[in-house]
Amino acid sequence: MTSTHLLIIVGPTLPQNLVADLEELGVVVNEQRPVPTEHLDGVELSVRYEGSAEELSNLAASHGVDIALLPVGDSPSRGLICLDCDSTLITGEVIEMLAAHAGKEAEVAEVTDRAMRGELDFEESLRERVATLAGLDKSVIDSVSQAIELTTGVKEALATLKEQGYRVAVVSGGFIQVLEQLARELELDYVRANTLEIEDGRLTGRVAGKVVDRKAKEEFLREFAADSGLDMAQTVAVGDGANDIDMVTAAGLGIAFNAKPALRAHADVSINLPTLAGLVQILGATTPGDIQ
Known part of the structure; x- marks a missing residue:
């Protein structure tokens, strides 16, 4: 069974095509909410994902953002x-x-x-x-x-x-x-x-x-x-x-x-x-x- 994770993305700005690029990697987005701070734009996504963290890291670097993939539920x-x-x-x-x-x-x-x-x-x-x-x-x-x-x-x-x-x-x-x-x-x-x-x-x-x-x-x-x-x-x-x-x-x-x-x-x-x-x-x- 594919586990659900919280995918947190932060950056100076969030590119409009970022979610589409995530979906191309196999990320299935269930829900989301914006979580900006004084210094950064941010979004929290509830996702299902079976790919590698390295692929996410490479995508983050290409867009100039940080991505954190964290487990949810029993955390x-x-x-x-x-x-x-x-x-x-x-x-x-x-x-x-x-x-x-x-x-x-x-x-x-x-x-x-x-x-x-x-x-x-x-x-x-x-x-x-x-x-x-x-x-x-x-x-x-x-x-x-x-x-x-x-x-x-x-x-x-x-x-x-x-x-x-x-x-x-x-x-x-x-x-x-x-x-x-x-x-x-x-x-x-x-x-x-x-x-x-x-x-x-x-x-x-x-x-x-x-x-x-x-x-x-x-x-x-x-x-x-x-x-x-x-x-x-x-x-x-x-x-x-x-x-x-x-x-x-x-x-x-x-x-x-x-x-x-x-x-x-x-x-x-x-x-x-x-x-x-x-x-x-x-x-x-x-x-x-x-x-x-």
């Missing part, structure tokens, strides 16, 4: 969303922004990219990159904190999800000193990140305590779920790099955001637009009402 309600920070919650990589103050941005960026592709051990690469910061005045932390830019749509999306009862967490391979103010502004329920060691007002080039690596991210997600009284099936994880794989696969719904292939291969949903506004539609946190 649990979600209650916790956990996001990576660098290149997910925010647009840049904090370690590279800090390294720019030491004249090492290009060198560090190359190592970061390899680590996110899964080519390097994350902890080893992090310690190597942090070592380039040795001797910098601690004031660079404030400078970088003020220069951080949120990913388009994420502030509004998280506010909507919190209104819907979600708890929001951020787990970062970056640094807690940079995230503290952002965590307050976004009213995050949980935040975990690495700690830059500081002595006599200067960065030592070392990380204090245990490194937040791939394994630690999953462990924190499980900790947050337990603290919230939720099953793992009720969690959502969003990330972009190889160090997010364990967290994304452990979550009830794993989302890859403009991600490296290493992570996309493990995610339930891939977002390829440069905005996280579509989280609202993908998680179903829209205005209540039946699809029509």
